[in-house]
Amino acid sequence: xxxxxxxxxVAFDDLAWQDDLSKATGSARRIxxxxxxxxxxxxxxVNALFACDEDARDGTSLPGCVKVYVPPPGGPLGLxxxxxxxxxxxxxxxxxxxxxxxxxxxxxGGRFIALRxxxxxxxx
Numbered sequence: 001x002x003x004x005x006x007x008x009x010v011a012f013d014d015l016a017w018q019d020d021l022s023k024a025t026g027s028a029r030r031i032x033x034x035x036x037x038x039x040x041x042x043x044x045x046v047n048a049l050f051a052c053d054e055d056a057r058d059g060t061s062l063p064g065c066v067k068v069y070v071p072p073p074g075g076p077l078g079l080x081x082x083x084x085x086x087x088x089x090x091x092x093x094x095x096x097x098x099x100x101x102x103x104x105x106x107x108x109g110g111r112f113i114a115l116r117x118x119x120x121x122x123x124x
Contacts, residue, residue, distance in 0.1 A: 007043035009092040020098040032098050
């Protein structure tokens with residue numbers, strides 16, 4: 001089924017996704033599963049994407065990546081993607097990480113995802 005105009009296809013690596021969910025609380029896990037199901041059916045609204053900071057205040061560096069807040073517009077969870085090209089030449093969003101966004105100073109328990117330190121500018 002073709003996606004609506006303004007939506008991009010999203011691909012998930014099952015092992016990486018399971019790793020993300022293993023770090024999530026019950027409600028975050030539920031939201032993540034519902035979000036993935038919707039994204040696989042409908043794609044990601046392109047107008048909801050934000051460029052990741054190349055040098056964020058917490059030390060993460062994700063040049064070339066984009067993110068969305070879950071639930072929109074500014075929820076406590078997030079997804080990080082990189083743009084990738086399929087073998088057929090079509091572009092898609094490649095899921096890199098899902099989880100709790102940047103936590104306030106002094107709060108323990110992780111950061112925006114325990115990002116698998118990935119290079120957003122490299123291919124899959």
